[in-house]
Amino acid sequence: MPDRAAPVLDVRDLRTVFRTRAGDIHAVNGVSFELRAGELLGVVGESGSGKSVTMMALLGLVPSPPAVVSGGPALFDGRDLLRLPEAELRRIRGARIGFVFQDPMTSLNPVFTVGFQIMEPLRRHLRLSRRAARARAAELLALVGIPDAARRLDDYPHQFSGGMRQRVMIAVALACDPQVLIADEPTTALDVTIQAQILELMAELRARLGMAVIWITHDLGVIAGIADRVMVMYGGQVIEHGPVEAVFARPTHPYTRALLATVPKVSGERSRRLQAIEGQPPILSAPPEACTFRDRCPHAFETCFRLNPQRYPLGEGHDAACLLADPGLAPWGRPEPRVAHG
Amino acid sequence: MADGAGLPPGEPVLSVRDLVMHFPIRRGLLRRRVGAVRAVDGVSFDILPGETLGLVGESGCGKSTVGRSVLRLYDITSGSIRLEGTEIGRMSQSRLRRLRPRMQMVFQDPMASLDPRMTVESIIREPLDEHTGLSAREKRERVAELMDAVGLNRRFAARYPHAFSGGQRQRIGIARALALNPRFVVCDEPIAALDVSIQAQVVNLLEDLQERFGLTYLFISHDLSMVRHIAGRVAVMYLGRIVESAPREALYADPLHPYTQALLSAVPEPDPALARSRRRIVLRGDVPSPANPPRGCNFSTRCPAVMPICREVDPLSQEVAPGRTVACHLHGPLAARTPNPVRETTRAPEAPSIPAGIPGDETPGQTPTRSVP
Secondary structure, three states: OOOOOOEEEEEEEEEEEEEEOOEEEEEEEEEEEEEEOOOEEEEEOOOOOOHHHHHHHHOOOOOOOOEEEEEOOEEEOOEEHHHOOHHHHHHHEOOOEEEEOOOHHHHOOOOOOHHHHHHHHHHHHOOOOHHHHHHHHHHHHHHOOOOOHHHHOOOOHHHOOHHHHHHHHHHHHHOOOOOEEEEEOOOOOOOHHHHHHHHHHHHHHHHHHOOEEEEEEOOHHHHHHHOOEEEEEEOOEEEEEEEHHHHHHOOOOHHHHHHHHHOOOOOOOOOOOOOOOOOOOOOOOOOOOOOOOHHHOOOOOHHHHOOOOOOEEEEOOEEEOOHHHOOOOOOOOOOOOOOOOO | OOOOOOOOOOOOOEEEEEEEEEEEEEEOOOOEEEEEEEEEEEEEEEEOOOOEEEEEOOOOOOHHHHHHHHOOOOOOOEEEEEEOOEEOOOOOHHHHHHHHHHEEEEOOOHHHHOOOOOOHHHHHHHHHHHHOOOOHHHHHHHHHHHHHHOOOOHHHHHOOHHHOOHHHHHHHHHHHHHOOOOOEEEEEOOOOOOOHHHHHHHHHHHHHHHHHHOOEEEEEEOOHHHHHHHOOEEEEEEOOEEEEEEEHHHHHHOOOOHHHHHHHHHOOOOOHHHHHHOOOOOOOOOOOOOOOOOOOOOOOOOOOOOOHHHHOOOOOOEEEEOOEEEOOOOOOOOOOOOOOOOOOOOOOOOOOOOOOOOOOOOOOOOOOOOOOO
């Protein structure tokens, strides 16, 4: 899928600062990425890496104040999302860009029926009549694999299980045939067997509806299974990005490598001791002026403490923001790529 | 029973037999009992000294209830719990108090299990206040020792939990659990609330402490890959029962119960090449309510290999290899030892029909055929 299709979403240098009484927190520090039609972009990072704030900032969903969103443009269909008036943004949000959040219990309103909540965007954005909206809502529930869909429209969220509620959330997000779906840890709160159901459903829906998806998670395993491209975030920046095969086969940023090494597997060799990443992720009170991973990095050298590395291209659309990837600076320190076939 | 043959000398630290924990459902003005949530419904296992038993399963399967029951944080419905040979299943809470120092717990969410208004020092000291007659100075020394042991800077003893990160808070919880030199520690999802890069730190710490202090762990988790790392033996729970238990290598290399197979295949594989070639068994439907479990085998409503007998007869746990038990009609002498006879099934018990294409099913001598009644 990652061919030369035009990007549906083109984000440049997005920044977000939270100005709180306890001081500034620089959550997003110059994030740039593209999303092409029909592809699935995985966004990986730990809590505080800025992955969720990036997406919320795009959609105008970070409360401001305290947040200040700057940078850009973030072009969706040729228009800058960051500079659109709220009324216009509202026409895009939920209609042309759908989103699903982590916890289906808190994102569905407990006092309205599931049917009402799926019909709301249909009536609001597509101006469907009540009857048409209801018919479409039943279709959507069936699409996400809820048995006996038409009857279940009148049920309330608490009458659904966790996995079913997440399916309902996906149905709400898909209601208006969005071009882009942003899913923020949509399976994190679910059990693995239910997660497997949702992942299978997503693959099916993508094949059928051809939308582009941004899938945010901390689970590298999930990304390996579903993503075309992956973007690793740390300290509010993209520290590595590329086609999923390339990033997993030749992880270049020490953080990506550590992250891949730290996760135990259910198959293959079992390591005697887990490789831990010592230390804590940073909380940035100022825009980063040096590498944000330096204090935890086993390879850090003097320059890492003075310079915030740019994203160096590694070929095949793969790049990493690490001085080790700079061909001019550290030829000795560059990691040996694993031998690729052919 | 569980480990019959290959049991090394030495008594198990914990020995649990037929543990049942039902929570009553009460309704109406008179709070009349109208049913029960069968959270744990007949669970047996042993844990040997210095060993880690991993207890895995999905939310609601009863794994945490097992952990709390064996520490007698509940008054159990029935069953036997022996801690180092002492029966504690029916023991009164006042007598249990004297045994508390031997058995401790590390909780999932360190923010919820640490009092936000107590300093780190007073949190770790509390068990010493309750159970020992140490002097103030001795206690202070012991707290400092414990903070060193779990990798917390002793200079931070006067700080409050909110000043620490998630991983550090979990270290405080671990230090508190170790304060009284316990033999046996229940770790209930100790890393579930932590970030991936921090999880490894805490797991490494738990392993170091086990080696150093000769601890025995019951490690409760939904994370199958982490359990594979830390546990020597693994028990898989589904809807209040242990459906399979086995030494780690055997379980992960060759899971026997269809639920274990599905569970393992559902764990995302962090390698794109493998992930795409792997066959995933996707279970249909949701877990039934433990207040109203299905007839026959608990897993029969979602099992991809379900047979008619599964909807009738609850399979007994059978030892299929040394230290390896499975509760499934596909394994062991079919229904031979079940008390209630099978009705409405014309098939001879020794020749079960297995639906074709059950992934990973290697039952010898049985031809896969699908028969439609």
